[in-house]
Structure formats: C-alpha cells, structure tokens
Amino acid sequence: MSDAPKPARFRTFLILGAPGSGKGTQGKVLGAIPRFHHLACGDVFRSLDTRTALGQKFVEYSSRGELVPDDVTVELWRENIKQRVDSHMFKPEIDFLVLDGIPRNVEQAEYMEQDIEVLRVFHLSCPDRTELARRLRKRALKDNRFDDANEAVIQNRFATYEAETKPILEHYGEDRVIQIDASQAPAKVLYDILGGIMTLEAWKELEKMKI
Numbered sequence: 296m297s298d299a300p301k302p303a304r305f306r307t308f309l310i311l312g313a314p315g316s317g318k319g320t321q322g323k324v325l326g327a328i329p330r331f332h333h334l335a336c337g338d339v340f341r342s343l344d345t346r347t348a349l350g351q352k353f354v355e356y357s358s359r360g361e362l363v364p365d366d367v368t369v370e371l372w373r374e375n376i377k378q379r380v381d382s383h384m385f386k387p388e389i390d391f392l393v394l395d396g397i398p399r400n401v402e403q404a405e406y407m408e409q410d411i412e413v414l415r416v417f418h419l420s421c422p423d424r425t426e427l428a429r430r431l432r433k434r435a436l437k438d439n440r441f442d443d444a445n446e447a448v449i450q451n452r453f454a455t456y457e458a459e460t461k462p463i464l465e466h467y468g469e470d471r472v473i474q475i476d477a478s479q480a481p482a483k484v485l486y487d488i489l490g491g492i493m494t495l496e497a498w499k500e501l502e503k504m505k506i
C-alpha cells in the first residue's frame with residue numbers, strides 16, 4: 296500500500312476538443328495506463344436509465360446537440376466520481392484523473408474548482424469541421440450514437456462547442472493549455488499528450504514514488 300497523502304483536490308488532466316476530435320479515444324488509452332483514471336462525462340450520461348427524470352433530460356438535450364444544465368451535470372459527476380473513489384477504482388492519492396467532456400463551459404469549470412486541480416488542458420484542435428463531421432457520422436453507425444447521426448444536430452454540437460466550451464481555454468490560461476493537432480494519427484496525438492505530462496513536476500514526483 297502507498298502511504299501517499301490524499302490530495303485536497305484531484306490532480307487532473309482535461310482533454311478538450313470539438314465533437315469528433317478524438318477526446319474519448321485518447322482518454323480511453325490514457326486510462327488504460329496505470330496511475331491514470333479516465334472519466335468521460337458523456338459515458339456517465341449514456342449509462343443512465345432513460346426512464347429516470349435525469350435520463351430523460353439527457354435524451355432531451357443531447358438529441359438537440361445541446362448541453363445538459365450545469366447544476367445537474369456537476370452533481371451527477373460528483374456522485375459518479377465519489378463512487379469511484381469509495382470503490383477504490385480511482386485512487387486520488389496515487390492516480391491522475393483524466394476528464395473528457397467535463398467541464399464543458401466556464402460555469403462548470405468554476406463549480407468544479409473545489410474538486411479538481413487542473414494541471415494541464417490538452418486542446419485537441421482540428422479546424423477542419425468537414426473531417427470532424429465525417430468522423431462523427433462514422434461513429435454514429437458503429438456506436439449507435441443518435442446524436443451523431445443527424446446533420447443538423449452535428450452542426451449544433453459544433454456551434455455549442457464554439458460558443459460554450461472553447462472559452463474554457465481562456466479560463467485556464469496559456470500556461471496550462473497545450474495545443475495538440477488532432478488531425479494527426481491517434482498514436483502521435485497520444486505521444487504529444489504524454490510529452491505534455493512528463494515535463495510536469497507532479498508527474499516527476501509520482502514517478503519517484505514506490506507503489
């Protein structure tokens with residue numbers, strides 16, 4: 296067992312990018328590496344029973360390409376992360392948290408300030424929206440994602456990203472944001488993300504720890 300103290304806030308990396316930029320892919324790969332724990336907010340929403348009030352709310356908003364209201368989203372996230380800590384799936388004293396899909400706007404970022412210490416924000420940038428839409432349509436068929444199947448919803452998801460999510464980059468500021476070219480092969484994107492992690496003091500400390 297490690298005797299590392301529990302940090303006051305979860306040490307966190309954010310993966311940020313427009314729909315189709317590869318956040319989920321990168322999050323899953325990182326989460327498969329020891330000492331990284333991945334949580335995708337969209338997956339938490341998709342796991343809800345659609346007969347519940349919150350499940351219904353998710354279907355209502357996501358089918359329009361809109362964000363679920365902030366208060367219920369952050370509450371759901373808090374409950375979910377607490378379960379992961381309580382069941383020792385996520386061990387905050389030795390694991391980094393990798394979040395994808397949350398926070399999704401500045402309000403959520405402010406709400407979550409008490410929970411997470413954001414070490415780095417990886418911005419998966421791909422200005423080519425035609426390429427992103429192509430990826431989404433491909434995913435819609437493969438993963439049965441109804442919100443990626445409809446052209447108008449896809450365009451609304453991009454608009455929501457531009458208007459609500461992108462300002463998060465400014466909120467966290469240049470020092471913490473790393474720009475990554477999301478049009479590269481997934482392995483190269485991962486390489487760039489890892490490069491951004493390994494220069495961090497928090498990483499070097501963890502590396503020294505015997506667990």
Ligand code: AMP
Pocket residue numbers: 314336337338340356357358360361362363364368395396397398399403442452
């Ligand atoms: P994603 O799988 O991350 O693309 O999310 C799918 C949908 O879930 C989004 O279009 C939103 O409707 C909803 N959603 C996921 N994460 C959030 C969030 N942090 N805040 C509000 N809505 C979210």
